[in-house]
Amino acid sequence: MSDAAIRIEGLCKTYRGSKGEPEKQALKGIDLTVPKGSVFGLLGPNGAGKSTLINILAGLVVKSSGRVSIWGFDQDQYPRQSRSAIGVMPQELNLDPFFTPRGALEVQAGLYGVPKSERHSDEILELVGLSDKADVYARTLSGGMRRRLLLAKALVHHPKVLVLDEPTAGVDIELRQMLWTNIRKLNEQGMTIILTTHYLEEAQEMCGEIAIINHGEKIAQDSTANLLGRMDSRTMVIVPDSPVTVLPAAEGVKPALRDDGCLVLHYHNAQTTAEQVLESVRAANIRIRDVRTEEADLEDVFLALTSSRTDDPPADDQDRPRRGMHRVKL
Ligand SMILES: Nc1ncnc2c1ncn2[C@@H]1O[C@H](COP(=O)(O)OP(=O)(O)O)[C@@H](O)[C@H]1O
Ligand SMILES: [Mg+2]
Structure with a gap:
């Protein structure tokens, strides 16, 4: 059986x-x-x-x-x-x-x-x-x-x-x-x-x-x-001293520039250390005024899992996960 x-x-x-x-x-x-x-x-x-x-x-x-x-x-x-x-x-x-x-x-x-x-x-x-x-x-x-x-x-x-x-x-x-x-x-x-x-x-x-x-x-x-165990993504948010012109490049690090001028770097804790992320920032000649890291919330993890595997357009707004709830919804 x-x-x-x-x-x-x-x-x-x-x-x-x-x-x-x-x-x-x-x-x-x-x-x-x-x-x-x-x-x-x-x-x-x-x-x-x-x-x-x-x-x-x-x-x-x-x-x-x-x-x-x-x-x-x-x-x-x-x-x-x-x-x-x-x-x-x-x-x-x-x-x-x-x-x-x-x-x-x-x-x-x-x-x-x-x-x-x-x-x-x-x-x-x-x-x-x-x-x-x-x-x-x-x-x-x-x-x-x-x-x-x-x-x-x-x-x-x-x-x-x-x-x-x-x-x-x-x-x-x-x-x-x-x-x-x-x-x-x-x-x-x-x-x-x-x-x-x-x-x-x-x-x-x-x-x-x-x-x-x-x-x-x-x-x-x-x-x-x-x-x-797979959900080990991290986000580093950097407030730069002056506007960022060149994004850092390092393996396993996904950089993005936010509207408010902050540099947001996504990485996986198991593959990349915070030190390596910081090194990539310095290598791009970005001076750091302030820095913090965030653990991925479950929503990020879910989005990471879904974004790479589907060609479908993003879900409607009502289907979109909501942030800030006590019990995290996907
Ligand atoms: N009876 C139905 N007729 C047509 N579309 C349906 C019907 N039931 C569900 N769907 C559609 O199928 C998809 C999956 O729905 P559902 O199985 O209810 O999802 P979930 O339970 O995960 O929210 C949705 O896009 C929904 O609109
Ligand atoms: Mg259902």
Whole structure:
């Protein structure tokens, strides 16, 4: 038996354009293997294709081409087995307002053919902290409670793989804690977890392995430790004594002149020392009035990873990472 929980090969998805819109190639040949037992992070900015990938796994979106197997079951050959191996907490709050949490879980269990004797609705409601709301209509639940219910629904058929699509986007701290506690607990019990997020910090904290996708392509996949090790870019900002006319040139150093006259030098800590950067500045006859270095923030790292590997134009403004937030968004 394969030790991959999920194996994806050459996965493509093109959405047909509606109402005169052009078609959209949301996934452009993704290869991805998720090891059994891992907490795996799928990271990427808005519009990268994360939900499309998740929804294909969940059987909610039909792929255009490629192969997907879940717990060793090819999705096309063994649709029933592959579907029952996975539980998905979707990004959208798609709940029937006229069901109670208990009712929703019973219906879900029925859909997955879980026999009555094997249902654990009360236990699952307890796990997600919804016991006291078990019998109220979903429409009376708060947004946070609806998310809890979505998680509960994903768990009714005891899936081998639990997939959470942006579980913490816009949720309060308490719910976030509950999610992380449950994810850790379920993983310790042997469940493979895949989560998407655009919070790098979050992936860092939770995931042993991370894949980064952008514009429908995988641009990196590695253990979290290795990925962080690669994120060693630095920026040196120099205030020159007089206007800079010649930019410094040194291997591994990318110089740029800012509008305010400061010289900004990007380099990688592992390859280039601050001393070498300074030497290149002196060699260009630039006298230094002031200097400081900045660690790359995660946004820079992400931009560095994406800029060299894609020919696509930059994302729209709304897709652009925002600076200065407490939790750094890609
Ligand atoms: N149903 C759809 N029809 C057409 N385009 C879609 C549809 N769903 C998503 N897209 C487009 O596909 C791309 C990837 O979207 P999505 O998978 O939701 O990304 P993410 O979850 O990473 O934000 C986006 O450009 C989005 O606009
Ligand atoms: Mg999404």
